[in-house]
Amino acid sequence: MYITLFIIVLTVGLLMVFLPSKAIKNLVNQNGVLVVLRLLGIIMCVASSVTIYALVAGKIVLPLIK
16 A cells, blocks of 8 residues: 555656646746655655565565554
């Protein structure tokens, strides 16, 4: 269950990083928002990747959940 959740977060983060800037610029006209969205996407990708690894390894996150 947790792995599925973080895979979804990873997918959303990857979309935020690699979504073409034209698609985002159609939604928002400011360059600052584009930079912030990409930074948030990178943070989401790193955090969810580490969490997925920890869940699969079962060393860090599983004792916290129990």
